[in-house]
Amino acid sequence: xxxxxxxGDKTGAALAASVKWAAGIIDPPLRWLQxxxxxxGMAAFFLAPNMLIFGIFILVPMVINFxxxxxxxxxxxxxxxxxxxxxxxxxxxxxxxxxxxxxCTEDQFWIAVRNTAIFVVVQVGLMIVLALTTALVLNKxxxxxxxxxAVFFFPVLLxxxxxxxxxxxxxxxQGLLNYILFQFGIEPTVWLxxxxxxxxxAVGVSIWAxxxxxxxxxxxxxxxxxxxxxxxxxxxGTRPARVxxxxxxxxxxxxxxxxxxxxxxxxxxxxxxxxxxxxxxxGTSTLxxxxxxxxxxxxxxxxxxxxxxxxxxxxxAVLVVLTLIQLGVGxxxxxxxAAK
Amino acid sequence: xxQITLTGVGKxxxxxxxxxxxxxxxxxxxxAVFVGPSGCGKSTLLRLIxxxxxxxxxxIRIDNADVTxxxxxxxxxxxxxxxxxxxxxxxxxxxxxxxxxNSRMPKAEIExxxxxxxxxLEIGPYLDRRPGQLSGGQRQRVAIGRAxxxxxxxxxxxxxxxxxxxxxxxxxxxxxxxxHKRLKTTMIYVTHDQIEAMTLADRxxxxxxxxxxxxxxxxxxYNKPANRFVAGFxxxxxxxxxxxxxxxxxxxxxxxxxxxxxxxAVRANAAAVxxxxxxxxxxxxQHLRLARENEDGVEVEVNLVEALGSETVVHTTAxxxxxxxxxxxxxxxxxxxxxxxxxLDPENLHAFDETGxxxxxx
Numbered sequence: 001x002x003x004x005x006x007x008g009d010k011t012g013a014a015l016a017a018s019v020k021w022a023a024g025i026i027d028p029p030l031r032w033l034q035x036x037x038x039x040x041g042m043a044a045f046f047l048a049p050n051m052l053i054f055g056i057f058i059l060v061p062m063v064i065n066f067x068x069x070x071x072x073x074x075x076x077x078x079x080x081x082x083x084x085x086x087x088x089x090x091x092x093x094x095x096x097x098x099x100x101x102x103x104c105t106e107d108q109f110w111i112a113v114r115n116t117a118i119f120v121v122v123q124v125g126l127m128i129v130l131a132l133t134t135a136l137v138l139n140k141x142x143x144x145x146x147x148x149x150a151v152f153f154f155p156v157l158l159x160x161x162x163x164x165x166x167x168x169x170x171x172x173x174q175g176l177l178n179y180i181l182f183q184f185g186i187e188p189t190v191w192l193x194x195x196x197x198x199x200x201x202a203v204g205v206s207i208w209a210x211x212x213x214x215x216x217x218x219x220x221x222x223x224x225x226x227x228x229x230x231x232x233x234x235x236x237g238t239r240p241a242r243v244x245x246x247x248x249x250x251x252x253x254x255x256x257x258x259x260x261x262x263x264x265x266x267x268x269x270x271x272x273x274x275x276x277x278x279x280x281x282x283g284t285s286t287l288x289x290x291x292x293x294x295x296x297x298x299x300x301x302x303x304x305x306x307x308x309x310x311x312x313x314x315x316x317a318v319l320v321v322l323t324l325i326q327l328g329v330g331x332x333x334x335x336x337x338a339a340k
Numbered sequence: 341x342x343q344i345t346l347t348g349v350g351k352x353x354x355x356x357x358x359x360x361x362x363x364x365x366x367x368x369x370x371x372a373v374f375v376g377p378s379g380c381g382k383s384t385l386l387r388l389i390x391x392x393x394x395x396x397x398x399x400i401r402i403d404n405a406d407v408t409x410x411x412x413x414x415x416x417x418x419x420x421x422x423x424x425x426x427x428x429x430x431x432x433x434x435x436x437x438x439x440x441x442n443s444r445m446p447k448a449e450i451e452x453x454x455x456x457x458x459x460x461l462e463i464g465p466y467l468d469r470r471p472g473q474l475s476g477g478q479r480q481r482v483a484i485g486r487a488x489x490x491x492x493x494x495x496x497x498x499x500x501x502x503x504x505x506x507x508x509x510x511x512x513x514x515x516x517x518x519x520h521k522r523l524k525t526t527m528i529y530v531t532h533d534q535i536e537a538m539t540l541a542d543r544x545x546x547x548x549x550x551x552x553x554x555x556x557x558x559x560x561x562y563n564k565p566a567n568r569f570v571a572g573f574x575x576x577x578x579x580x581x582x583x584x585x586x587x588x589x590x591x592x593x594x595x596x597x598x599x600x601x602x603x604x605a606v607r608a609n610a611a612a613v614x615x616x617x618x619x620x621x622x623x624x625x626q627h628l629r630l631a632r633e634n635e636d637g638v639e640v641e642v643n644l645v646e647a648l649g650s651e652t653v654v655h656t657t658a659x660x661x662x663x664x665x666x667x668x669x670x671x672x673x674x675x676x677x678x679x680x681x682x683x684l685d686p687e688n689l690h691a692f693d694e695t696g697x698x699x700x701x702x
Contacts, residue, residue: 226423226425228421228422228423228425229425229427231392231412231419231421231425232419232421232425232427232486233438234392234411234412234413235390235391235392235412235413235417235418235419235439236413236438236439236442236490237411237412237413237414237439237442237443238413238438238439238442239442242442246427246438247427250429251428251429253429
């Protein structure tokens with residue numbers, strides 16, 4: 001034991017010495033900089049690396065994307081493209097009857113918008129209910145709780161392409177599900193080539209892939225609710241349903257809002273796992289907005305990067321508006337905010 | 341009527357035995373205080389009475405009805421938690437009403453009870469505020485109010501003042517005492533603060549390692565501690581303990597040789613001791629005084645002097661190296677390193693045998 005603690009002491013001392021040495025080297029230039037730049041200047045200095053990465057990989061591409069959306073033609077490089085102003089937006093938004101995508105200039109865009117809207121409502125709604133239920137169950141003192149938590153979180157670790165492939169093998173005509181159904185004497189179904197079942201599969205698979213992450217956020221929220229409150233409710237003779245609606249749910253509000261915002265953004269952006277699973281089909285039944293952008297910008301024969309850029313700008317704008325609305329609503333309802 | 345009786349109550353969490361063989365009878369209208377060091381099981385005992393935990397052994401009766409397996413809500417008790425446990429998203433009024441709404445009480449009656457509790461606790465102006473907008477003391481009152489509106493057969497209070505600052509704690513203590521006087525309801529109060537226990541309790545229950553060490557009125561515990569633990573725990577500052585040896589016993593007590601340097605008369609049952617038996621003598625710091633000329637006292641060396649004006653707290657070391665604290669009346673011009681002799685009066689001496697038990701008749 002003493003030998004181990006000796007090694008520990010020596011390692012600790014060596015680490016401390018090296019940190020001290022490194023600090024000794026960077027201390028003089030930082031002191032000089034602080035003298036020159038002042039306190040606020042130092043804050044900017046430390047933020048600079050992050051801002052630089054944000055600028056290069058997010059801000060600049062956004063600006064370039066916006067620039068692309070104002071251009072037309074099939075050329076890939078911006079200087080080779082023709083400035084068309086808001087024509088791409090006009091093309092995307094022109095419809096004689098907005099309830100019938102077929103009447104729109106870009107009917108595929110509107111089909112994708114409609115599919116995405118339905119997908120978002122169904123998938124986000126179902127996923128939040130399931131994630132909350134999972135979190136509530138995992139929060140109980142059940143046997144092998146850590147194992148079950150890992151089981152529910154595991155799909156989150158998988159690449160979306162892997163998720164898509166796994167479920168394609170399960171759901172295809174001669175897949176695992178049909179094999180099992182056949183063993184029980186049930187007629188196999190063409191899950192991925194039926195318009196309704198393909199959409200259901202897209203919703204189900206995306207829930208399976210992401211629910212664990214949201215359940216984990218909600219579980220953290222549940223664990224942050226003081227046990228005393230539940231004991232006080234128990235002393236008051238509160239029924240379990242009332243405890244859930246009057247105590248758990250209001251206090252979980254901020255976490256639910258985070259989950260709602262994240263799940264909504266992710267649902268609007270849904271692409272890879274569904275693309276691998278159904279390819280957007282059958283027909284356009286699982287064509288979502290990101291796949292539309294990808295196909296119009298890169299995959300179709302007559303590619304139109306300007307139109308794809310305009311569609312992505314519109315999608316981004318819708319997401320920003322939705323998020324702001326949610327945050328505004330959340331701020332009004334947050335018990336902690338309201339208590340201030 | 342709300343008498344609470346515990347018989348042979350024990351509680352284990354896995355292999356860890358937290359409470360052992362607790363026999364206790366809390367009388368109707370009594371203010372009982374559970375006191376003891378951290379981890380002694382006092383909060384667990386309160387939770388067993390509340391119904392938030394179930395005992396592993398024994399039974400709990402309220403007004404002679406066995407409630408050992410009765411759900412917390414059906415015991416008719418109300419609890420005030422250390423953290424207050426107020427619902428942060430509800431207003432004070434909603435907090436007070438929540439429990440009553442559960443029992444489907446008519447709205448008019450709920451309103452009446454809230455108004456009465458608010459008047460009693462002077463929280464009327466805060467009824468529409470949320471707990472986050474209240475001070476610690478106001479939250480504490482709301483927590484008590486939530487218990488009062490339920491009209492319980494007994495109040496259970498789990499260290500309710502521990503989150504308050506010292507000044508507020510003193511005033512809330514007085515308010516709690518007044519409230520008990522007014523309501524005349526049984527109260528069980530858990531604290532690790534022996535001053536709270538001494539000032540509030542009709543009876544104190546001292547716990548250690550899951551066992552009851554002594555039950556009695558505050559002054560009974562102070563004057564006649566059943567063992568060395570209670571003697572050291574009750575009273576501030578702590579009692580001093582000096583090793584001693586019984587000299588020839590006889591008559592109304594015996595003489596004890598203290599530290600091999602002083603001969604002291606001890607009033608105790610002489611038949612309970614034998615010659616040369618090692619014992620411990622306890623004396624409270626307030627009962628020490630400077631020895632008179634030629635008096636056989638205990639010589640100590642002064643380490644630190646705290647002059648408080650009306651009294652002087654002197655930290656000293658006895659000949660065997662044990663610390664001895666003396667609270668001397670008036671102002672004493674001692675310095676560190678001074679050697680002084682402290683006088684012991686037989687009526688203030690507590691004698692404990694080798695196992696720490698009080699020697700009878702002392």
